[in-house]
Amino acid sequence: MITCLAALLIDTLIGDPCTRLHPVALIGRLIGFLDRLFYTSRTRPIRQMMAGLVVVLLVLLVVFNVLYLLYWGLDALGNPYVTTGAEALLLSFTICPRSLASAAEEIYTFLIHHHLGAAREKVGWIVGRDTDQLDEGEIVRATVETVAENTTDGIISPLFFYAIGGLPLAVLYRAVNTMDSMLGYKNEKYLYFGRPAARLDDICNFIPARITGLLFVTAAFFLRLDYGNAWRMMRRDAAKHPSPNGGYAEASVAGALDIRLGGYNSYFGKMTFRAYMGDARQALRARHIRGAVRLMYAVTLMGTALTVLCWAGRSLW
Structure with missing residues (x-):
């Protein structure tokens, strides 16, 4: 219980340190190494998927064993304060509200000062689509979509797995999500090789995504936004999203802010269409970025x- 509160406090005060020794960065380097080691384009799709599955299993095995050694060392110290502090620090690395808000706030600042080029460049750091031709509305849409979707991946999912399995499960989830972000692309290289990572991420986020959607509706109520529309849009549009999970956050945020998300995106010069989330009752403006951050x-x-509450209930039980 204290660990969870301390982790949120650490993230609020410090945020994610930009260092190569960050646990998620280390996991990313491991994934990159295994990617180079196991990927080959000269095999059949089934062999590529099997190789991708081996990468997933190896990453999870390495992360689990590192956590086991960490807990072994903490147990050897026998100091509960050190153990709680170490767990809080590691848990703070699995959640990202401050870094998410900081990136969105920077884009908001560029837009209100009419620095469109800088806003395009910054939004390109947090989305995978081409951003060099985006107008203000499309920059806002990309930012709000990222804030909404990453509320699931970067906040609620780690907390969910911490609630049911403690720090090890939260860190293992972060490893799964990192694999998806690095390997889960539907391009020529990763269509088959990255599929095991993408499917495992979908499974892990299935329940947290729906919890996130409900929490966004509840947040809209407390923030005096359009919570009724948030509920309607989530029920109407969530299933239209190409991801089985991404639509719950995006549709509820779109409804709460009375805007429309989704539409045409360009990836490496190729235009694709993502189903609309919400109704365009308001034109997309910079203020909607702040609205999304408040909801987050x-x-x-x-x-x-x-x-x-979950941990308190378990201790009482």
């Missing part, structure tokens, strides 16, 4: 409170 922080607080 409200959901973070509620998700943390639910996690604390």
Whole structure:
């Protein structure tokens, strides 16, 4: 219980340190090494999927064993304060409300000062689509979609797995999500090789994504936004998203802010269409980025409170 609150406090005060020794960065380097070691384009799709599955299993095995050694060392020290502090620090690395808000706030600042080029460049750091031709509305859409979707991946899912399995499960989830972000592309290289990572990420996020959607509706109520529309849009549009999970956050945020997300995106010069989420009652403006950030922080607080209650209930039981 204290660990969860301390992790949120650490993230709020410090955020994610930009260092090569960050646990997620280390996991990313491991994934990159195994990617280079196991990927080959000269095999059949089934062999590529098997190779991708081996990468997934090896990453999870390495992360699990590192955590085992860490807990072995903490047990040897026998200091509960050191153990709680170490767990809080590691848990803070699995959640990202501050870094998500900081990136969105920077884009918001560029837009209100009419620095469109800088806003395009910055949004290109947090989305995978081409951004060099985006107008203000499309920059806002990309930012709001990222804030919404990453509320699931970067906040509620880690807290969910921490609630049911403690720090090891939260860190293993972060490893799964990192594999998906590095390997889960539907391009020529990763269509088959990255499929095991992408499917495992879908499975892991199935319940947290739906919890996130409900929390966004609840947050809209407390923030005096259009919670009724958030609920309607989530029910109407969530299933239209190409991901089995991404639509719940995006549709509920779109409904709460009375905007429309989705539409045409360019990836490496190729135009694709993503189903619309919500109705365009308002034109997309910079202020909607701040609205999305407020919703994200409200959901973070509620998700943390639910996690604390879960741990409190387990201790009483």
